[in-house]
Amino acid sequence: MTRGPPSVAEVYLIKEPIVGSIAEFFQHLMNGLTLGGIYALIALGYTMVYGILKFINFAHGDILMVGSYIGLFTFDAIRGQTMGPWTVIAFFIAMLAGMLFSAGLGMAIERIAYKPLRRATRLAPLLSAIGVSFILSNMAAWMWGTKSRKLDYPFDNSPIYLKGVSITPHQILILAVVIVMMVALKLFVDRSRIGKAMRATSLDQDTAKLMGIKADKIIAITFAIGSALAATAGFLIALEIKVYPSMGTMTGLKAFVAAVVGGIGNISGAMLGGILLGLLETFGVALLGIPYGLRDTIAFVALIIILLVKPEGLLGKAEKEKV
Amino acid sequence: MFNFILLILIYTAIFALMAIGQNLITGYVGLLSLTQAGFFAIGSYVTAILSVTYGWNFWLTVPMAALISSFFGLLIGLPTLRLKGDYLAIATLGFGEIVRNILNNWDSLTNGPMGIQRIPMISLFGIQISPYKKWGFLVLVWIFVLVAYFLFDRLAKSRLGRALEAIREDEIAASSMGINVTRYKVWAFILGAAVAGVAGSLQAEFILSVTPGAFTFMVSIMVLCMVVLGGMGNFKAVILGAFIIQFISYFPQLVGLSNVIPPQFKQILFGLILVVMMIWRPQGILGREKRSAPRRLFRSGGDV
Numbered sequence: 001m002t003r004g005p006p007s008v009a010e011v012y013l014i015k016e017p018i019v020g021s022i023a024e025f026f027q028h029l030m031n032g033l034t035l036g037g038i039y040a041l042i043a044l045g046y047t048m049v050y051g052i053l054k055f056i057n058f059a060h061g062d063i064l065m066v067g068s069y070i071g072l073f074t075f076d077a078i079r080g081q082t083m084g085p086w087t088v089i090a091f092f093i094a095m096l097a098g099m100l101f102s103a104g105l106g107m108a109i110e111r112i113a114y115k116p117l118r119r120a121t122r123l124a125p126l127l128s129a130i131g132v133s134f135i136l137s138n139m140a141a142w143m144w145g146t147k148s149r150k151l152d153y154p155f156d157n158s159p160i161y162l163k164g165v166s167i168t169p170h171q172i173l174i175l176a177v178v179i180v181m182m183v184a185l186k187l188f189v190d191r192s193r194i195g196k197a198m199r200a201t202s203l204d205q206d207t208a209k210l211m212g213i214k215a216d217k218i219i220a221i222t223f224a225i226g227s228a229l230a231a232t233a234g235f236l237i238a239l240e241i242k243v244y245p246s247m248g249t250m251t252g253l254k255a256f257v258a259a260v261v262g263g264i265g266n267i268s269g270a271m272l273g274g275i276l277l278g279l280l281e282t283f284g285v286a287l288l289g290i291p292y293g294l295r296d297t298i299a300f301v302a303l304i305i306i307l308l309v310k311p312e313g314l315l316g317k318a319e320k321e322k323v
Numbered sequence: 324m325f326n327f328i329l330l331i332l333i334y335t336a337i338f339a340l341m342a343i344g345q346n347l348i349t350g351y352v353g354l355l356s357l358t359q360a361g362f363f364a365i366g367s368y369v370t371a372i373l374s375v376t377y378g379w380n381f382w383l384t385v386p387m388a389a390l391i392s393s394f395f396g397l398l399i400g401l402p403t404l405r406l407k408g409d410y411l412a413i414a415t416l417g418f419g420e421i422v423r424n425i426l427n428n429w430d431s432l433t434n435g436p437m438g439i440q441r442i443p444m445i446s447l448f449g450i451q452i453s454p455y456k457k458w459g460f461l462v463l464v465w466i467f468v469l470v471a472y473f474l475f476d477r478l479a480k481s482r483l484g485r486a487l488e489a490i491r492e493d494e495i496a497a498s499s500m501g502i503n504v505t506r507y508k509v510w511a512f513i514l515g516a517a518v519a520g521v522a523g524s525l526q527a528e529f530i531l532s533v534t535p536g537a538f539t540f541m542v543s544i545m546v547l548c549m550v551v552l553g554g555m556g557n558f559k560a561v562i563l564g565a566f567i568i569q570f571i572s573y574f575p576q577l578v579g580l581s582n583v584i585p586p587q588f589k590q591i592l593f594g595l596i597l598v599v600m601m602i603w604r605p606q607g608i609l610g611r612e613k614r615s616a617p618r619r620l621f622r623s624g625g626d627v
Contacts, residue, residue: 056409116602124601126355126412127551131597134544134590142587249540250420256413296424300417304402307410 007250008038011240012278013285013295023164028282034171036278037178041233042255043262043270044185045226051202051265052222055122058129059109060230061252062136063102067231068243069144071098072151083155091154095177095235099228106227107220115216133249141245148242170239181232182271185225189267198222202265254299261306263316272314277302327577329457331569333529336464339565340522341542342549343468343475343558344515349547350555350611351479352511353491358399358415359546361422362392362516364538366523368426371439371533381445385524392520393513395422400512404505419543426535438534445528454529464525468562471518476558478514487511488556541590545572548593551600554607563609568593 012031042064049057075094079087113132117125159166189195200208201218209215230248237251254277262273277299284290284298306313341359348356366388373379373387403414426433433439445452445463452459478484486507489497498504527533545568553564572589575581600607 056412058412113598113602120601120605121353122409123349123353123355124605126409127547128598128601130357130412130544130547131594131601134594134597136594138587138590138594142585142591253413253416260410260413294424297417297421300414300421303410303414303417307414308402308405 007247007296008237008241009035009251009254009281009295011035012282013292021164024286026163026165028286029279030165030167030171032279032282033275034174034278035282036258036275037175038233038236038251038274039255039258039277040271040274041178041181041229041236042252043259043274044182044267045230046256046259047262047264047267047270048198048222048226050259051267052198052205052219053114053118053125055114055125056129056256057114057223057226058126059132059136060226061248061250061255062133062140063106063109063227063248064230064234064237064252065140065243065245065248066105066136066234067098067102067227068234068238068247069098069140069149070101071095071231071235072149072238072243074098075151075154079152079154083153087154095232098231098235102227102231102234103224106223106230110220110223115219137245137249144245146245148244148247150242151238153239174236174239177232177236181229185229186267188225194218194221250296254296257299257303260303260313263313266313266315266317269313269315276314324577326457327573329461331566331573331577333457333461333464334572335562335566335569336461336468337522337525337529338546338549338569339468339562340471340525341519341546342553342561342565343471344518344522345546345550346555346558346561347475347479347487347511348515349550350557350561351484351487351491352508354404354508354511355409355412356415356512356515357412357540357543357547358419359515359519360538360540360542361415361419362396362519363523363526363542364422364426364533364535365392365395366520367527367533367538368433368439368523369520370524370527371442372432374443375439375441381443381524381528382447385521388520388524389517390520392523393517396513396516397509400509404508404512416540416543419538419540423535423538426538433535436535438532438536440532442527442531442533444531454531460529464529467521467525471521472558472562475514475518479558483507483510544593548596550607552596552607554609554611556611557607557609559612560607560609564607 012035042060045060045063046057049055049060071094074097075090078093079090109132113128114125117128153170155169157168157170159168189198197208197213197218198221200211200213201215205215208218233255234248237247241247255274258273258277259270260273261276262269262271280302281295281298285292285295290298341363344362345356345359348354369388369391370381370384373384374381379387399415399418403411427436429435444454447463450459452463454460479487486497486502489500489502490504490507494504526537530537549564549568550561551564552567553560553562570577571592575584575588
């Protein structure tokens with residue numbers, strides 16, 4: 001949380017207020033969508049875990065950071081000297097490596113730090129998660145140094161101009177990966193057997209167990225998927241900003257806000273919330289004249305407003321509190 | 324060496340004040356608030372600005388620090404305390420960051436990242452209590468801790484404390500007993516903020532300068548660790564927790580190994596403390612304070 005290198009939001013927030021031309025509007029729209037897509041990927045992890053375990057995985061942002069580092073190391077190791085088709089393939093292999101590592105890490109964390117606390121008070125897993133988050137970010141600082149690292153671009157990133165709107169190849173790549181991931185996840189959760197078991201577990205864990213679903217296994221899979229998505233987001237962020245040990249904190253918090261805005265526990269809600277938050281940040285700074293210095297407050301104000309007005313989120317179902 | 328121990332004891336006291344506030348909020352009401360660093364910062368800056376820019380006496384800035392911190396406690400508490408517990412953690416964490424953001428950016432008042440230097444020292448009846456003479460300062464900060472301990476311990480055993488504990492045990496049951504849940508939560512928040520503000524004042528006087536960099540999330544985590552380690556719901560325990568955490572913080576310097584032990588060592592240890600305590604000893608080292616049985620006129624027939 002130290003004032004370090006910029007967070008991913010800062011890449012896409014344009015400081016100067018704009019003179020309302022259509023092109024500029026689309027420019028902000030494009031930037032907002034890219035930023036929002038990244039938030040959405042991260043928000044999915046929060047929302048899936050919350051849906052099943054009813055707790056906030058504070059360490060999610062740090063899992064993102066670890067995935068980002070692993071991806072970066074792998075990419076540096078396997079990419080050649082020159083840019084070419086291979087570097088693009090290497091980019092995806094590196095992304096996969098980060099995802100796998102983070103998935104394993106997420107499962108390990110669940111097993112060690114959260115599973116023993118299933119039946120404890122509500123406060124216990126939260127505190128444990130904060131502890132894990134602190135351990136991860138400081139371990140990273142210790143092992144990999146606090147200096148931020150830059151990912152070598154896999155391909156030329158000179159922007160393409162489309163009727164005055166500048167779009168970078170990175171943005172296209174980010175959006176493409178985000179869309180593929182979201183569609184894949186949605187299909188997986190809605191259509192596959194495991195997805196069905198996940199939905200059942202999140203609906204009612206005890207009944208799901210009675211139906212023969214191994215809830216512990218489903219919870220582990222949920223953590224693995226959420227962490228892999230976070231790692232993807234982390235590696236995509238590495239295209240735009242540098243990688244450093246506390247990179248996941250602020251981005252993770254905002255993604256959590258996105259999950260709440262969309263309706264926590266709801267997968268489509270997390271996607272919608274992420275995109276909305278991305279748009280809100282870009283347009284908030286550009287059009288609504290919110291001072292650039294207060295850009296990080298937008299998300300928290302949005303959180304407080306949504307919780308006061310519609311606490312179940314945009315797509316969430318209102319839950320009656322039972323005695 | 325000896326100076327180091329005095330330093331640890333002074334910091335123990337400053338952080339114990341914050342931990343006492345956190346204990347009321349987390350230990351008694353069961354709310355996870357991550358904002359003590361924010362109130363600590365506000366208290367520090369109130370003392371710094373009032374004494375440097377406006378030439379106030381330290382003893383007048385302390386109540387102001389408490390007052391302004393608790394005002395912000397009210398401000399952040401009113402909307403967020405209606406939220407379910409988990410959201411509160413995020414909202415308060417956001418608040419702490421916003422405070423630091425504002426301190427960093429509001430140059431005309433806070434002098435930005437440079438902070439405020441040359442804060443006048445405390446004087447009491449013409450005697451200057453300088454941070455360079457650690458004994459005097461040590462006595463001063465511990466008097467503050469004792470007063471806070473006494474006040475909060477009494478308070479926690481009063482009607483307010485019982486209401487707070489009822490809310491922790493079961494919010495719905497508490498509200499059906501006629502306890503105004505939001506109001507009591509906000510009160511706990513205000514009191515916790517006030518004592519953190521006072522801690523901030525003392526910190527400003529001890530360092531004689533304030534910078535936004537001193538009030539990171541790390542501070543809130545340390546305070547949380549103190550409460551968890553000592554024992555939630557026990558004011559003596561959190562003071563013990565404060566000492567242990569400060570001792571760990573300065574351990575590398577104390578044994579002269581600060582070049583060998585990496586600076587992240589203590590943070591990793593704090594994280595481990597949170598995880599390990601939650602799994603193996605969630606009640607903390609000393610555990611929750613047992614309520615002494617009320618004096619009874621008649622013997623009751625066994626436990627109900």
